[in-house]
Amino acid sequence: MPARIEDVAVAAGVSMKTVSRVFNSEPNVREKTRARVEAAAKALNYRPNPSARSLAGNRSYLISLVYDDPAAASSYIMEIIVGMLAACENSHYSAMLRPLEYSSEDHIRAVEESVAQYRPDGLILVPPFADDVRLLQRLDELGVRYATISAKAKIGHERIGTILDERKAAAEMTAHAVALGHRRIAHVAGPLPHGGSAWRLAGYRDGLRRAGIEYDEELVVSGGFSFEAGIAGARQLFDMKHPPTAIFAANDDSACGVMHEALDRGISIPRDLSVFGFDDTPTSRQVWPSLTTVRQPCRDMGRIAAEQLLASIRDPGAGQLVRVPYELQVRQSSGPAPLRTRATQR
Amino acid sequence: MPARIEDVAVAAGVSMKTVSRVFNSEPNVREKTRARVEAAAKALNYRPNPSARSLAGNRSYLISLVYDDPAAASSYIMEIIVGMLAACENSHYSAMLRPLEYSSEDHIRAVEESVAQYRPDGLILVPPFADDVRLLQRLDELGVRYATISAKAKIGHERIGTILDERKAAAEMTAHAVALGHRRIAHVAGPLPHGGSAWRLAGYRDGLRRAGIEYDEELVVSGGFSFEAGIAGARQLFDMKHPPTAIFAANDDSACGVMHEALDRGISIPRDLSVFGFDDTPTSRQVWPSLTTVRQPCRDMGRIAAEQLLASIRDPGAGQLVRVPYELQVRQSSGPAPLRTRATQR
């Protein structure tokens, strides 16, 4: 049977409450007393019982990560989880994963249900949940604290979480393509509920505009952030009379689909076609040719979002929206535009 | 303030204990009473408080997944997590992730520490933890229940968890290479602490033996289950005087490394070289050419391991070792051996 707080109190010759103070880093404990308690706790190998702590303290010491179920196995989520776990570890909090179906009509109810059942002290929301204004309003009503990652939508108050200037990143990536001589640059867009899709598309358009290239609706095909969507988008683009010389996909998975279809058709990358992605997933490094993409510091994003959430749980009013940096990763999949095309298209 | 069990009891006109019985599916509750309680609970939107439940019941309703930290973001783990979550959902259990450093000398202490702190009702161990006999012995001593996934090592009693005949799968994959006409088949092995590495190597040798091909030590290079290890292994093999016409890597990540290095050198796959992997990760489908590999039902494995663990928590004595099927996924990376070589090597 593990030691209880009372055992430690007796061993240290103090009251339970003092032991509790020491373990919760509360003020007003003499240094000498603290040391005595810590020694006793160590000798007895004492660990506070989390359930008792939660019950008495009316807190769960738990935060939930809410994400879209089909994306459950994506490395984007995985990295966020790793960062979140690191932050929890440091604060004696636990992390709970809540893959929910976003497509279902009842995803707001599903989140409410999850909160009611597990009573986390806060939520971390990633897109598309982070962009669902109705959901956020409901959480505000219920007094549930939350942090968001890469949310686009506006809400009535200051946000907590992380943000990355995806629009600027996409514009920069597009500018990079232009600098390589490409003029016909296509975009495989992401799904609509994700704010990120709109940002990236907007950035693509910014990049074109700044280069003085007219936006051509025909060159934007809708995707779905998936490998299959990338293949479908690529097929549409390759079957055009004047196919693009560069394709910027809204994320790495769909970029991989584009590359796969290109290589299946004998299109050489980057000689005949340059491909650009977004996210810098592990896969993007492992495909051949390795993918030029935008790195998002997902692990840091998970960690920071959790840290800010925990700060705001400890002290309502604390916790901010932290801007994290992106980074262009130029790898093998991008290169100079084919000469012939460049001449033709100018 | 959420409803408490007492509120439900009053509303249903029964005692708290009866409500408790209903919510824990205990026997000896009249059908009519059960219905009344359920109606009252629904009307009050009652959810049992998990902390109170744990404290009073002396159980945490929590199982931990223990895995190697650097592999934290691997899709193998991710899939296992998804399966585990599904099983937990159904049993009103929670899942906790415990990425620990296996390489550290103190990984046994780290596991003990984790158990002491969070008090899970059981653990799910994946390799290399699942293969660490000293760890398992210690857990047995401490009376901690656990299930293992793909463990190779023998222990003194019946195991609980899942197992897959990786040796047979590797032999079959090797036989497939032989059937395609390959004679010089190399193997990029995995790291030693993983029982899986030894199994797969043994299967590779089985496959060769059955085909009457002499085992050539030179054709086995040590890897580490990583993309980089695959590249390093491939370099070693390609620089040989008589390079192999087929390379069987111990997992998909290293197989991707092999393919990447081959394509960088202008070696055509599968025309000049066939590549085989193991695991069927999402990446294996997305690389070009798509990878011929062995599918492991990781998601099912996670689910089944959790189910068996939960069964054994409910009823010590229950819970078994479930054999799960593998499946060869023949895709683009494998093809007939080059004619010239086939003739030479016969």
Next chain:
DNA sequence: GGGTAGCATGACAGCGCTATCAATAAAGGT
């Protein structure tokens, strides 16, 4: 030196549930 903060500590109730065991109701056997 008396008063008054403020720091340090303790006593004790109670968080919401389950376990135990007693009490009652229903069922069955003679």
Next chain:
DNA sequence: ACCTTTATTGATAGCGCTGTCATGCTACCC
């Protein structure tokens, strides 16, 4: 009808901690 057995229900005592509030102690002020 009575007794025994079994099914169903309830009263109550904690589980191990934290919150509240009371109390003792120290230091410092004029």
